[in-house]
Each structure stands twice: as C-alpha cells, then as structure tokens.
Amino acid sequence: MHQFLRFLALLGGLSLLSSSPAYAEANAQYRLASGDVIRISVFGESELSIDEIRLTDAGTLSYPFIGEVRANGRTARELEQILTTKLKGDYLVDPRVTVRILKYREFFISGEVKSPGGYPYQPGLTLRRAVALAGGLTERASENRISIIRDKDPNRKPQKATLDTELEPGDTITIDQGFF
Template identity: 40%
Template sequence: MQTFRVLIILCVASLVGLAQTVYAQTVAETPPIVDAERYELGSGDKVRVIVYGEDDLSGEFELDGSGIVALPLIGPVNIGGRDLAVAEQLISAKLADGYLVNPRVSIEVLNYRPFYILGEVKKPGSYPYVNSMTVLNAIALASGFTYRANEKKIVITRRVDGVEKKITVEDTTLVLPGDIIRVPERFF
C-alpha cells in the first residue's frame, strides 16, 4: 500500500515537471504579440530615437497626449498614429531639411502605452501593458470581477487603422496597448 502511494506521488511529480517544461518551451517560443513593424505609436509610448553618428540628437522620449515628441534641434514632431517606419522617415526628413546630410534614424519602442479596464471590476484603472496578456490576465490585475459583473459580455474598444472599434471578447482574447476593456453590469 505504501509503495503504491509512493508510485502515485512520483507519477504526479513527473507529470508536473513535464507540464512545466512544456509551458516554459511554449513561452520561450511564443513571439511577441505586438508587431513592431505595424505598431502605431500613440500617447504614452516611450521610444528611443537613434540618429546614427549624432549622439546629441539621440535619446529616450515619451509621446505626449497629442502624439507629439519634442526632439533636439528640430523641436516637436507628430509621430502619433504612425508606424515606426513612417515615423523614422518623418524625423529623417525634418533633420535633412537644413540640419544634416543624409540622416539615418532608427526608432524602437521602450515602453508601450497602458491599457485601461473599466466597469464591474474591483480596481478599474490604467495598467502597464505586458506582452501576451489576455483579457482574463487583465481582469486579474484589476483584482477580479465584482459580484454584479456580466462576465459573458466583455467589450474591448480598440483603434484599428485609425478607427475605434468595439469588439466583444472572450477570456483568452489578447489585450493590446491602448485597449479599453469594459466589463458591463449584469441585470440579475
């Protein structure tokens, strides 16, 4: 009888170890959800602008509420709503207009803007974006549902190609930077 218990404990322990290994490999192989090439910059994003060969013009900057970033030498540049490639071209063009000959600019996102969760959760508000976050993870960050939450009708307001769209989602739907998650109240 004791040998049987030990055998069961060893089997369970090996299954848990196998599950942890598979999970670790899946997480390691999962690519980032935010496509850096197509990601549209927006208010609250923190970026690193690198002007090659010009360390004084390079640095870390945050987009203000209008999507504008204030850069040395050329001043405010509106890069909000543009993807990285277009933003790089815009800054290069401004630098080439009387300041530098053939400037080469690179932009990388350091911190994505937060997402927001509203409605019937215990702690509504803004939260920092984390790659591969699902709606259920976001609700857990907000300390879970209230007793009046309608868990089946969660809606995300998301900007797609410059237009805000409302999407009814499931627990496993991925959250993106800038998303507004609304958990409605149930009637009963």
C-alpha cells in the same frame, strides 16, 4: 533548485517570444499614439539621441533642430524615415536613425474587477490576462457581458468581447454584473 531552473527556462521562453517573427511583425505594424514612450537613437550623434520621450496628448514630440514632429498614427519605421529625411542634408550627411518603443500606452478596465484602472499594455495581451492584472473578477461579474471600446475606433462604439479577446493599447474594457 528545481524551481530556480524552471524560472530560468521561463525567462528563456519569454526572450524567445519577444524575438519571435510574430512579435516583431506585430511591433512593426504598431501605430504610435499619445502616451507611448519611445527611444530615438542617431548613430554617432548623442546630442540627437533621446533615451526616453513620451508622446504628447496630440501624439507629437519635440525634436532638436527640427521642432515638433507628428508621430500619431505612424509606425516606428515611418517615424525613423521622417526623422532621417529631416536630418539629412541640413544637419547630417547620412543619418542612421532608429526608433524603439519602450512603453506602450495603457489600456483601461472597469466594472466588476477587483482593481479597476489603467494598466500598461503588453504585446499579446488577452482580456483574461488583463483581468488578472486587475486583481480578478468580483463575485458579481459576468463573463458573458463584457464590452470593449477600441481606441482606434473613431465612433467609440462598444463591441462584445470574450476573455480570449486580444487587447490593443488604449482599449477600454467594461465588465458588467451578471444577473442571477
């Protein structure tokens, strides 16, 4: 029974975290890109609402009556404004559009981890937690030789990282071997 109560407390803490102002602020600044999955709702217009759509490799989506819409590099709020503007007048008098991010694009981890590959990004994810998702470090891994390539970096230049580095969607992490 005691473990069950601890579990409920943990769930309550997680829901508080996801509704915290810091979480909301990070989500408001999040820039959409290829691989993100979103929901578009138009109040009172079920035929214009999309429960789940993954952005294309170009960061676009196909929307009824409008066609292809570029979401890449925009926040959910900016996409709401674009859709509202395009729907207003020709289709609806006063459209109320909301865009919600359902799934963030993956980050990738390779090198000296037990299960390298792509994993779903979660807001607030640190490299330490990413390593745990990848099954932990191998016995040859170096905690001092970690590099990260940010998806948003047009030069794709590796940066030095630590286990406390906060990750972003699309990041590519490489953990090198240590020399003994």
